[in-house]
Amino acid sequence: MRDRLVLHRQEAARFTAPHRFDLVLCVGATHAFGGLLATLAAARRHLAPGGRVLVGDGFWEGEPSAEAIEMLGDLTDLPTTLEQVVADGWTPVGGHVSTRGELDDYEWCWTGSLASWALDHPTDPDSARALEAATTHRDGWLRVYRDALGFLCLVLRPTGD
Ligand SMILES: C[S@@+](CC[C@H](N)C(=O)[O-])C[C@H]1O[C@@H](n2cnc3c(N)ncnc32)[C@H](O)[C@@H]1O
Numbered sequence: 059m060r061d062r063l064v065l066h067r068q069e070a071a072r073f074t075a076p077h078r079f080d081l082v083l084c085v086g087a088t089h090a091f092g093g094l095l096a097t098l099a100a101a102r103r104h105l106a107p108g109g110r111v112l113v114g115d116g117f118w119e120g121e122p123s124a125e126a127i128e129m130l131g132d133l134t135d136l137p138t139t140l141e142q143v144v145a146d147g148w149t150p151v152g153g154h155v156s157t158r159g160e161l162d163d164y165e166w167c168w169t170g171s172l173a174s175w176a177l178d179h180p181t182d183p184d185s186a187r188a189l190e191a192a193t194t195h196r197d198g199w200l201r202v203y204r205d206a207l208g209f210l211c212l213v214l215r216p217t218g219d
Contacts, residue, residue, distance in 0.1 A: 071100060078106035085114030095146050111214045119208030126203040152213035161209055169196045
């Protein structure tokens with residue numbers, strides 16, 4: 059396994075590779091490319107013939123407040139998201155819409171582990187910052203977007219491939 063894994067720590071949109079890939083993944087990071095369609099355009103450049111893209115992105119499951127839009131960007135509802143993807147030349151061949159429980163688990167998981175790390179490392183110079191980041195994020199999740207945000211993972215093939 060080790061000889062088949064290469065990790066790159068860099069600006070995602072600048073990634074180049076000497077070959078193309080059978081599977082290109084981007085889950086929860088479309089902001090790194092400027093949105094869902096820009097992410098798919100980048101993924102297409104890395105995809106081998108017959109390959110698939112696994113992309114995970116947010117959508118509005120409920121009515122977003124102005125603050126939620128400000129925080130999470132210009133998302134659309136689920137059917138419109140699919141329409142945009144299909145119009146962009148992709149055929150969805152699989153997918154998963156996260157449940158509220160899965161999204162809650164995700165938020166608790168990272169805010170909780172960050173807060174726990176801060177308590178375990180009270181003298182670390184980053185401890186207070188970590189606790190504050192966890193608290194601020196948890197507050198935004200619960201107050202601003204928990205009722206509005208959905209999350210979708212799609213497996214896509216280029217249409218006509
Ligand atoms: C919400 S996390 C998702 C992480 C992972 N894909 C997952 O599903 O657990 C977003 C990730 O995107 C990374 N990221 C954000 N902007 C980026 C950029 N411009 N270039 C590369 N990575 C970026 C962050 O460091 C973070 O690890």
